[in-house]
Structures are given as structure tokens and as C-alpha cells.
Amino acid sequence: MSNHGNIRTDGAARDELRQRCLSLVRRWQPLAQGGWDRNAARQLGDELDQIGDTSERLGLDKLNNDALELAAYLCSFIDDALLPNTRDLARLAQMVEALGADLTDLSATTKAAVHTLPSARISAEMPVVRTASLPPARVAEKEIVENIAQPPQQAEASAATPAAEPLAAVVPVLPPAPATDFSALLATPPAAAALVRPTPPTATASPPLTSGNDGLMRLPRLIALHGIDDSIAPGLISALRERGFDTRVSSEADDLIDFLGNAVPGALILDARKLRVYGRVRAIYDKLAADGEALPSLIVVSPDADLGHRLLAMRAGAAGFFQSPVDSLRVLAKLDELLAHTAAPAWRVLLVAPDRNNAVDAARALAERGMTARIVGNGQGTLAALAEFRPDVVVLDCNLPDVGGIELTQMIRQQPEYAAVPIILAADASAVNLRFDAIAAGGDEFLVKPLKTRHLLSAVTSRVRRAHWLREVIGNPDGRDSRTGLYSRTVIIEKLSAALGDRSAALLTVAIDRAGELREKIGLTGLAAIDAHVGNLLRTQLDEVDLPAQFTDFHYFVMLHRRSRNDITDIAERLRFALATHPFIYQGQSHPLTTSIGMALLGGEHASVDEVVTNAEAAQIAAAHLGGNRVLWFEAKEAALLPSDPMLAVRAVLSRPLTPEQTQFEFQPIVALAGKLSGQFELSFKVKSTQQAGVAVAYADLAPVAAECNQLTTLDRWLLERSLSVREEQLKRGRQLRLFVPQSVATLLDPDIPYWLARELKERHLSGTGLTLELNCSELIDAGARASERLKFLHQSGVRVCLVDFGRDWAAVHALKNLTIDFVRLSAGLVSELGTAKSMSDTLLALVRKAHAAGCAVIAPEVDSINRAHLLLRLGVDYGVGPAFARPSGTPEFDFTRPLW
Structure with missing residues (x-):
């Protein structure tokens, strides 16, 4: 399997490789015996880099390729903080086995046997091994490895000790010269293997637990909260549990420090007034930082707009800062951003290289990361593949048979639709002076051949991610999506x-x-x-x-x-x-x-x-x-329109109990303009006419007639039940939504409804933060103190409130100070008149500023064009709803990641 023509047989080379291989054994054993550990994997990666550099210097091509391939595959889990599944672990073991075979060939012995990591349920339970107190078998194993590395005289002395005697026969003592048998070293010793047992399945699923050599438990799905309760962040704890996070709440600093002394949570959420405890937290995790491991993400919540709190949070390195009133969904969105482990990107990579063998190796490495690669060997094929393949990134060799790589880069850049496509050029080390010419021609990256897999993956990933980010920020140069070919x-x-x-x-x-x-x-x-x-x-x-x-x-x-x-x-x-x-x-x-x-x-x-x-x-x-x-x-x-009489239709329907066939639910996404939240939908409820097919009556027309028939409270409660059921269904699919549900103020004032809603949320194990009640401005103001008490009670359960028709009556602007309001929805008439006169822009700007001063986010309804959305964004409006973004749909589905313009 090895390339013997390239092997140098001098004694120094053999000694150097032997030492590297022994180090590889030491690094591999913790993974082979103790389950997946990121620190041990990182140390193995460092050793593989050394083997790759040594084998490259000695001309051992096969060994070099296998070492670099294993290093790149290992780095995909280390760098992205991913837990490999059973298939990934089997693949990892195969690659280590291949490397062991190369080492065995160099030592002229039998093939090394490498076992898959002993884990029956890698994604659910990870075997935990605490290194503070190693069992006797593990200590004996450690002595064996040290014995191998010793000179022959010391090895004989060590072999005479009782502790090493039972296992000394597993690995022969190395003679000063020739071959080393690595099969016994890379195989899992029976005694050590018996130490690791998969955790049996239990009735309640637990988060993945991992333990490193420092004895700390890794709990990536646990969020530690200190000083946080519903008074400072209403509904946050229940929303975290609803999302699938485990939570640990503490109020005393010593309790938090005791817990963190044994575990590493996924994130910390601290009250800004208790930030001084974070210095003690950093002291605990100093060793993690020294080893290059990421510390738990820090999020700070402040009960007020104190500038000092924000400054302290920034100095502590907080990844997020939120001040009261805290929207739990915003905190969850930040946690998802910090903790999310995304799937492999399905990017398209165009490889332009005259050497097809090297290109195939590169394509294989890209495919293992979920990408699709196409190989072409010349400039003519490149220009043809651009239009057909629509790549996300182009990797091209500077030495092509029909055109130079720099000239080809210029040709690509001259086509407007490919002006933003990243181009990575590669050239021999002797042509490194071409780097500046390549950048001047429009290249984004310059790599030196031969390309190492990890360098290629790193360049492709960073350049494509940056290109996608720029596209979201400034849009495509010509307004045309490079993947679909569709204009905006x-x-x-x-x-x-x-x-x-x-x-x-x-x-x-x-x-x-x-x-x-x-x-x-x-x-x-x-x-x-x-x-x-x-x-x-x-x-x-x-x-x-x-x-x-x-x-x-x-x-x-x-x-x-x-x-x-x-x-x-x-x-x-x-x-x-x-x-x-x-x-x-x-x-x-x-x-x-x-x-x-x-x-x-x-x-x-x-x-x-x-x-x-x-x-x-x-x-x-x-x-x-x-x-x-x-x-x-x-x-x-x-073309003709048939007028309908909604009042007659409503009375006919409300004369008997509603059935699903008579009702219509539609969801319209609330799209972020200046805001940050996604996953919000406006729920529209309509009743189908019994007299005219195809005619439906909206809630705004339905509510007055329902009140006349004494059915309004029943109707509102039925609507809330339906909303909670939708949220339950979506949670089963792993999606946490916020629904804006129309309600009447009369129902809010019913003394039973708020308590009924709180009980429903508790029984269904739902967070109130996923529900926002839409209430009429003028009616809510008229209700006075009674409405204010009801809103405070609902807010303690995390339920949000949105005022509709904001701006029609200026009394609502002054009432914001006395009501617990989270959102305001502008009057549709004001939005429709935007752009007709400067005075209208000034009016909307004043309304937006008043709402923001009261801590409310602003929603613009009936946004009918992207141009109007631009105007609203300039005025500071946070969210928009309307046909400019999406039409109402029967299911709450929308791609919130799609650029708006």
C-alpha cells in the first residue's frame, strides 16, 4: 500500500517516524476507549499534522495523503463542534486503520487493526470517563505505552514490575533496529474496552453528555440562568424548555459556581446586576480557554436601560445583551445562532484543474462535507459550466492548457451575473509572485499547490459564507439570484x-x-x-x-x-x-x-x-x-366582482355551532425590516358564507355580530384553542412559532379568560411567549385600569400584546405609558398613504419613535410593494406584513432567510 520508491531508509527517518507513530497511538487510545472527546480529538489532529509534515519532508506520498485526509475529516468535527454519529465514527476508524496500515508497511509487519469507538447511541448518550481517578486497567495501559517509548534497558526494568507484567506480552519490547508492530497498539485492549459501557436507554431522553480529560461534563443543551425569573424575562424559562433546552436556575452565586465547577453548559444567561460573579466563572474555565476550547456563550439581561450594565456586559465578552422589556423569542433566536449545529452546506463548487487525479481527490473531500463538485480541465469548459452548473465558488488552477488562470478570472468577472461569485486560484510555490496579479484580476483567494484538503475546505467555506452574507446585505449586483436565475x-x-x-x-x-x-x-x-x-x-x-x-x-x-x-x-x-x-x-x-x-x-x-x-x-x-x-x-x-353581504352570512353561520368546514385559517408571515425576530405569523380567521360560495367574512366584520349574538367570548376562546393546537403541531416538527391572534377587549375583561389561558398553557406545556393577542386601541383605552391589570397578568405568563390601528387615535400614543404593550400595528390607512406627502412620513416617523420610546416594536400592515417596504425601513419600522412578502397561506410556512431585496 505504501509508495516504497519514495521511502528513505536512513536510520534517522525510521526513528522519527517511529516516535510520531507512538505519539499517534497515545492520542488515539482515549478516543478508541473512552468515547468521543473533543480535546482528545484536537490532540490527535495536532499529531496528524506532525505526521503529515514529516512524511511530506521524507517523500512518503501515501502516508502523507492518508494523514492529511484524516486530519481534514477530524477537523470537520472539531472546528464545527459537532458530535459524530455512528457512521461518522466508523468512517473515522477506517481512516485511522488505513493510516495504521501505512505505518505497518513502513515497519514491515502485519496490518494494524483499529476498532470503532464503543458507543451504541452516540447521538443520545456518550460514555463518560473521569480522568481524575483512572481505574487500574487504564493505569496499566498507560504504563505500557510509556514502556514502549523507553530505551531497551529501561523497558526491561519496567517489564519486571508486577503492575505491567500481565499486559507486557501484548506489545513486544522494541529492538533498537527494525520493525514495529502497531497492531497491538492501535487495537483496543480487552481490559480497557470493558471499562466503557453505553448508557442504557431510559424513559426520559437526556441530553448528550461528554466529559473531557479535565473531568468537566459537557452539557451543550443546558442553559444556566443566574438571577433570571419571570419578573425580568417573562416566559423565558418556559420558552427555553419548550424549545428543548434543559435549564438550571440559581439565585445564589455559590450555587452557580458549585455547578459550573463540574459542568460546562451551552450558555449562561445572567442578570446584569450580578455580572460580578462572571469573574469567578472565567477563573473556573481558564484551562478550557488555554486549550483552545470555546467557553460557554454569555447572554446578559438588564432590567433597565442602564449604560453601565451594557458596558460591563461588553467588557465581559457577552454575545448578547437584552434590556427590559425582554422578548423571549429574541433571546431564543440568539441562542440558536450561538449553539446551532447546521447541516453540511449543499454548495456547488466548480473545480478547474488540468490534473484530473488531484481534482478527483479534492472533489471527494468536498463531497464528504455535503458539497457538489464539477470538474473541468480547461477554460472553454469553465465558461460553459458557469451557465449550466451555477456554482457558488470557482477553484481554478493558474496553469490551464488553453488559457491562463488570471486571464480566465478576468473573463469571468466581465460577466455581471458572476461578478460576486468567489474565485480561488491555485499555483505552484514557484509562481507565488502571481498572487498580486490574481487579486488584481478579481480573485478572492490564492493557494499554493499541492493543495491540502483542510486548506481547500477552509478557503471554500469562508469565501462562500462571506459571499452569501454580502448578498443578503447588499443584494445581487444585477438583482438576479445566482442559483435560480430569477430576478428579484x-x-x-x-x-x-x-x-x-x-x-x-x-x-x-x-x-x-x-x-x-x-x-x-x-x-x-x-x-x-x-x-x-x-x-x-x-x-x-x-x-x-x-x-x-x-x-x-x-x-x-x-x-x-x-x-x-x-x-x-x-x-x-x-x-x-x-x-x-x-x-x-x-x-x-x-x-x-x-x-x-x-x-x-x-x-x-x-x-x-x-x-x-x-x-x-x-x-x-x-x-x-x-x-x-x-x-x-x-x-x-x-372581469366582474360580485358584492357580498357579510352581515347576513355571519348571522347565518353564528346561528348554530361552528364546524371546521365553515371556518378558514390563514397564516401570513411577519417579516423583519429593522427588527431581528423570525418565525412570527399573523393568524387570520374567516367564516365562510352559507349563502355565497367562495365568500368569507374576516374577524373584524365577524366580531360585532358575534357580540350581538352573545357569542364573542365563545368565538375568541375557540380561536385561542385553535392557535394553541397549531403551536403544538409545529413544536412536534421542531418549529417554535409566535402567532398573532385577533381578540376582543370584551373577552380580555372576562375574569375567567386570563386564568383559563394560563391553565391551558400549563396543561399543554407551552410557553406563553409564542402567543400575541391583537387588541383594538380605542377599546383597550376605554377599558382603563381593568385592562391594565389583565395585561400584567398575561405578561407574567409570557403572553404578548399588540395594539392594532395604532395612529388612528393619538390617545393611544399617550396610553402606551400605562399599558403593558409589546407591539403596535400601524393603521393601514397611514401605511397606504405613505409616499403621497412628506407630512405623512413625518407623522409615521413620530409614531414609530413614540412606540420605540415605550419599548414597543412597530408592525406595518398591508405592505403591497418592496418600494413601500424600503420607505418603512427608513422610518424605523421593525416588521412588515403584506403581499409584498407573501400571501396568506393555509400553513405557517415561510423562508425567513430569503433576502427581501
């Missing part, structure tokens, strides 16, 4: 505005039929994949000057120019046929697609962008109602 809504709205009145221009609205069923099958994670599928198909059927764009989930726009309506119809039919004949493949499952396409011309004297979009959508909806999988033109003479 902002771009197509600008193009539509510029093309108004052009009778050769048309807008196509493409909507996937039965989108609700498809969403349930592919889930939230499949949205990006289907956008890429649709975008690629649209691009193959359209000209370069046509503009396909993303509108909402399963809904797309296409703006094009053709000479006649017949030509536009032909294009629409081609798109429909292409989408129908190319099923969407996701996670091995085939999903046939059909689409309904609506078409509207941009010509006309009084046409506006909103009118054109409305017309195209009306035609698309008509096509869907006719069975879908068809295209239709909008014809003004056929």
Missing part, C-alpha cells in the same frame, strides 16, 4: 414601470397548481429547490432579454417583449409544457407539476404597475378555477 421583485417592478405603455410588452403570472399539497410534501426546506427547478426551466425557454422573477412561494413573474399577442401566447404555452413535462425531483421523490399562467399587456393610456399585476393575477386565478394547466389572457370585459 424590485428589479421586475422597476422594469415594469419603465415599460408601461409599450404595447409589445406583457406580464405573465406563473403559479404552480395545488401548491398547498406540494408544500406539505416538500416542506419548507424544499422551497429553494423548487425555485431553482422552475428558474432553470424558465431560463431555457426564454430569451436573454426576458425577465423571469420570483414573486412569492410557488408564484413567478415573467416580463417579455414580442411582436404580437400570438407570439406571447406561444411563449406561455411553451413554458406551461416545459414545466408539465419536467417533474420536480426532491429527495428521491418525483413531483409532477402543472401551472396556471395569466397574461396581461402593459399597453394602455392609464395603465399602472399595480393594475397590470392585478390583471395578470386575475387571469391566472381564472385559469386555476378552470382546472389549471392552462394559459389565459386577461379580458377587461369579462
Whole structure:
């Protein structure tokens, strides 16, 4: 297996390798016998680096490659703080075995045997070994390893001692010269293996426990809280438990220090007034910091806006600082950011290299990290692969057969759609002077060949993550997504505005039929994949000057120019046929697609962008109602609206108990503008008319009639029960949401309702922080002190409150000081008039500032365009709701990570 032609047989080389191999044995044994330990893995990685450097210097190619490959694979768990599963551990053992075989070949003995780490349930229970008191068998094992490293005379003396005698025969004493048998060293001794037993499964699942050589228990899913209770952070503790975290609450500093002396939690949450205890915490964990291990993340909560508290938190290195009133979801979002272990990224890497063997090795290493790699050998193939493969990063060799790497970089950068794609160049050490030329040409990174796996992975990961972050912050250079080929809504709205009145221009609205069923099958994670599928198909059927764009989930726009309506119809039919004949493949499952396409011309004297979009959508909806999988033109003479009488419909429905068939629940995402929270949805409740099919009555129209029928409290309680059930269902899927639920002030004042809601939350094991009650401003103000008492009681359970129609009555602005309010939703009329006069902007700005001064986040309703969202963002509005972001859906699904512009 080894490359004997490259082996130097001088005695110094053998001695150096022998010492390295003995060190490798010492580093491997804690992992092979005691379960996964990050510190031991890091030490093994350091030893592998030494073996890699030594073997490279001595010309041992096979040994060098295996050592570097193992080091890179090991680093993927160390650097990302991941716990390897059973398959990962088996793979790790195979790689160590391969390295042991190389070492055995060098010593001319039999192949080394390496056992998988003894763990039956790696992801749930990890074997814990405390090094403070090693059992006798482990001590004997340690003496054996030391005995091997000693000179022959000392080894014989050590072998005579009783403690080492029973196991001394396992490993022969090394003679001064030739071969070393590493099989006995790398194999797990029976006595030591018997020390480790998997924890038997119990009735209650416990978090993964790990223990390092320092004897500290690693508890990554435990959050230690000191001085934190519901008075300073309402609902935080229950929200943490709801999310699946274990919690340990302490009020005395000694209790916290005693606990931290034996364990390392995932994070610490401290009251800012008790920050002085953190110095003692740092003293406990000084050794962790010295070993390079990350300390528990620190989050500080302050009961007021004291600048001194913020300064102390910053000096302590706090990762997050929150002041009262504390929103528990914001704290949870920060914890997820600090503790999340994300899956391997599904990035696309284009490898451009003339040496295919080296490229295959690099592609294999990338594939092990979840990436997809494509290999091309020249510049011509690179330019062709860019459009087809749509890579996230390009890694190219400077020495290509048909073009230089720097010239190829310039060619790529000259194409606007690839201006932001990271480019990593590689060259021989003799050509290191090309580094500055490569950077000047547009390269992002310069590596020296031969590429080490860990260096390649590090460069690819850092460059792609930075590119994605920049794309989220400033958007794509041309407004086009590099993966899907679809333009943003902002771009197509600008193009539509510029093309108004052009009778050769048309807008196509493409909507996937039965989108609700498809969403349930592919889930939230499949949205990006289907956008890429649709975008690629649209691009193959359209000209370069046509503009396909993303509108909402399963809904797309296409703006094009053709000479006649017949030509536009032909294009629409081609798109429909292409989408129908190319099923969407996701996670091995085939999903046939059909689409309904609506078409509207941009010509006309009084046409506006909103009118054109409305017309195209009306035609698309008509096509869907006719069975879908068809295209239709909008014809003004056929458009008509049937007025409905909601009051008659409501009275008919409320005359008897509600049934699920008569009700309609829809969820609309509350998207962050200047705010930070995600996972929030506005729940809209409607009752279907018994007289007119397709007509539904919203809660705002429903509540007055329900009050007349003495059914309002029953209706509100039924709505709350439904909301809690939705949260339970989503929690089973691992998703923690916040629902904004409309309620009446009359129900709030009912003395039984607040206590009933608190009892329901407790019985369902739900946190109140996932529920926000939407209440009318004027009615709440009129209720006075009674309403204030009810709000304080609900707030203690973590339940949030949102005032709706904020700004219609200025009395609500002054009432914020006396009410416990978390959110305000601006009046829809004020939002719709934004941009018509400067005075309206000044009015909204004053409202936003008043709300922020009272500690309330501001929500803008009915945001109908990205341009309006931009204006609201400039005014400091925290969140927006409306068709500019997503339409109401029957399920609470939305990709909150998707850039808005």
C-alpha cells in the first residue's frame, strides 16, 4: 500500500517516524476507549499534522495523503463542534486503520487493526470517563505505552514490575533496529474496552453528555440562568424548555459556581446586576480557554436601560445583551445562532484543474462535507459550466492548457451575473509572485499547490459564507439570484414601470397548481429547490432579454417583449409544457407539476404597475378555477366582482355551532425590516358564507355580530384553542412559532379568560411567549385600569400584546405609558398613504419613535410593494406584513432567510 520508491531508509527517518507513530497511538487510545472527546480529538489532529509534515519532508506520498485526509475529516468535527454519529465514527476508524496500515508497511509487519469507538447511541448518550481517578486497567495501559517509548534497558526494568507484567506480552519490547508492530497498539485492549459501557436507554431522553480529560461534563443543551425569573424575562424559562433546552436556575452565586465547577453548559444567561460573579466563572474555565476550547456563550439581561450594565456586559465578552422589556423569542433566536449545529452546506463548487487525479481527490473531500463538485480541465469548459452548473465558488488552477488562470478570472468577472461569485486560484510555490496579479484580476483567494484538503475546505467555506452574507446585505449586483436565475421583485417592478405603455410588452403570472399539497410534501426546506427547478426551466425557454422573477412561494413573474399577442401566447404555452413535462425531483421523490399562467399587456393610456399585476393575477386565478394547466389572457370585459353581504352570512353561520368546514385559517408571515425576530405569523380567521360560495367574512366584520349574538367570548376562546393546537403541531416538527391572534377587549375583561389561558398553557406545556393577542386601541383605552391589570397578568405568563390601528387615535400614543404593550400595528390607512406627502412620513416617523420610546416594536400592515417596504425601513419600522412578502397561506410556512431585496 505504501509508495516504497519514495521511502528513505536512513536510520534517522525510521526513528522519527517511529516516535510520531507512538505519539499517534497515545492520542488515539482515549478516543478508541473512552468515547468521543473533543480535546482528545484536537490532540490527535495536532499529531496528524506532525505526521503529515514529516512524511511530506521524507517523500512518503501515501502516508502523507492518508494523514492529511484524516486530519481534514477530524477537523470537520472539531472546528464545527459537532458530535459524530455512528457512521461518522466508523468512517473515522477506517481512516485511522488505513493510516495504521501505512505505518505497518513502513515497519514491515502485519496490518494494524483499529476498532470503532464503543458507543451504541452516540447521538443520545456518550460514555463518560473521569480522568481524575483512572481505574487500574487504564493505569496499566498507560504504563505500557510509556514502556514502549523507553530505551531497551529501561523497558526491561519496567517489564519486571508486577503492575505491567500481565499486559507486557501484548506489545513486544522494541529492538533498537527494525520493525514495529502497531497492531497491538492501535487495537483496543480487552481490559480497557470493558471499562466503557453505553448508557442504557431510559424513559426520559437526556441530553448528550461528554466529559473531557479535565473531568468537566459537557452539557451543550443546558442553559444556566443566574438571577433570571419571570419578573425580568417573562416566559423565558418556559420558552427555553419548550424549545428543548434543559435549564438550571440559581439565585445564589455559590450555587452557580458549585455547578459550573463540574459542568460546562451551552450558555449562561445572567442578570446584569450580578455580572460580578462572571469573574469567578472565567477563573473556573481558564484551562478550557488555554486549550483552545470555546467557553460557554454569555447572554446578559438588564432590567433597565442602564449604560453601565451594557458596558460591563461588553467588557465581559457577552454575545448578547437584552434590556427590559425582554422578548423571549429574541433571546431564543440568539441562542440558536450561538449553539446551532447546521447541516453540511449543499454548495456547488466548480473545480478547474488540468490534473484530473488531484481534482478527483479534492472533489471527494468536498463531497464528504455535503458539497457538489464539477470538474473541468480547461477554460472553454469553465465558461460553459458557469451557465449550466451555477456554482457558488470557482477553484481554478493558474496553469490551464488553453488559457491562463488570471486571464480566465478576468473573463469571468466581465460577466455581471458572476461578478460576486468567489474565485480561488491555485499555483505552484514557484509562481507565488502571481498572487498580486490574481487579486488584481478579481480573485478572492490564492493557494499554493499541492493543495491540502483542510486548506481547500477552509478557503471554500469562508469565501462562500462571506459571499452569501454580502448578498443578503447588499443584494445581487444585477438583482438576479445566482442559483435560480430569477430576478428579484424590485428589479421586475422597476422594469415594469419603465415599460408601461409599450404595447409589445406583457406580464405573465406563473403559479404552480395545488401548491398547498406540494408544500406539505416538500416542506419548507424544499422551497429553494423548487425555485431553482422552475428558474432553470424558465431560463431555457426564454430569451436573454426576458425577465423571469420570483414573486412569492410557488408564484413567478415573467416580463417579455414580442411582436404580437400570438407570439406571447406561444411563449406561455411553451413554458406551461416545459414545466408539465419536467417533474420536480426532491429527495428521491418525483413531483409532477402543472401551472396556471395569466397574461396581461402593459399597453394602455392609464395603465399602472399595480393594475397590470392585478390583471395578470386575475387571469391566472381564472385559469386555476378552470382546472389549471392552462394559459389565459386577461379580458377587461369579462372581469366582474360580485358584492357580498357579510352581515347576513355571519348571522347565518353564528346561528348554530361552528364546524371546521365553515371556518378558514390563514397564516401570513411577519417579516423583519429593522427588527431581528423570525418565525412570527399573523393568524387570520374567516367564516365562510352559507349563502355565497367562495365568500368569507374576516374577524373584524365577524366580531360585532358575534357580540350581538352573545357569542364573542365563545368565538375568541375557540380561536385561542385553535392557535394553541397549531403551536403544538409545529413544536412536534421542531418549529417554535409566535402567532398573532385577533381578540376582543370584551373577552380580555372576562375574569375567567386570563386564568383559563394560563391553565391551558400549563396543561399543554407551552410557553406563553409564542402567543400575541391583537387588541383594538380605542377599546383597550376605554377599558382603563381593568385592562391594565389583565395585561400584567398575561405578561407574567409570557403572553404578548399588540395594539392594532395604532395612529388612528393619538390617545393611544399617550396610553402606551400605562399599558403593558409589546407591539403596535400601524393603521393601514397611514401605511397606504405613505409616499403621497412628506407630512405623512413625518407623522409615521413620530409614531414609530413614540412606540420605540415605550419599548414597543412597530408592525406595518398591508405592505403591497418592496418600494413601500424600503420607505418603512427608513422610518424605523421593525416588521412588515403584506403581499409584498407573501400571501396568506393555509400553513405557517415561510423562508425567513430569503433576502427581501
